[in-house]
Amino acid sequence: MSTTCTAVTALAEEAGDPNQGLTLRLPARLLDEEFGRGRVVRFEDVDFPATLTHEPTRRFLRETGLPEDGILFELDTDIPLRTLAEYYADEHPGAYRRAELPSHVDRLIRLGHFAEGDSLVVDGATGEVWNWSAAEATLHPFDEDVSTLAFSLWLLHRTLGGRGGN
Template structure:
């Protein structure tokens, strides 16, 4: 069945080589809530893992991983009522946070990776699954490493070209952001924000 595999079959140790030994967190089965029923996602988080600090993403290393509902109930009581959280928040597992008050969550049933925007109280598609999320974080880290070797600021033209290249590369591997239903996409918006200087 299609849901038995993830989009990408990443090389073993790709993340370890990029982020450094000991900076990639692998989870154990006891860390997963019952709501995380999608086996390929469980396997990826257990065997491959995710970087603890992905530049724009900070992994939650407090285990076990909470559902979005549990996270607000236990960590930030009173901030959101159950009615203000998205439908199915008891099946959305919080993996960590993105910049600007965005939570990165995975749908425990399908393995889809989503962005929960706190300021807007909205849920948007982020990546197809954890394999394409890992690739995105790898791509961003690669770009930062290359950028670190350059001694000059990017010109507007160069920035636009880099943003376009990053967006095209990501959409080739993971079409989530360029899908017709994607009226707004976190990574695409981030890449195109020259003033924010993410790239």
């Protein structure tokens, strides 16, 4: 059995832990071993906007973190994390009128961006991960939560990008 299959099997056994509050319980070492410890960003409470109230997401971002560069996705390392509303106010003032942004834009926390310019955001209240398409001004479901996002980035990196921070 390949290393990837073994890891997926081990993670499947951990999936759905109701006490964890996320879909997968990923050990921090999984990302550290794949991306390199220095390339996994772990946040502190002071880095979170007040609208990030979903405790399992806060815990995951503090303890496990996310890779800084996940091949097609690049994490915002402008700490502290900003809501999508703050991001547009700071980086692209006037790009959108408030009515053109999602109604809950103040609780969507921007995690980073894709190569094609779309943003990955997490809903601060629910922990759901969404793709914000700036070109279309639309929000699309992306991943169930940050644990499945991290696993997707791990799997993509393992498949396309090599191991150990390559």
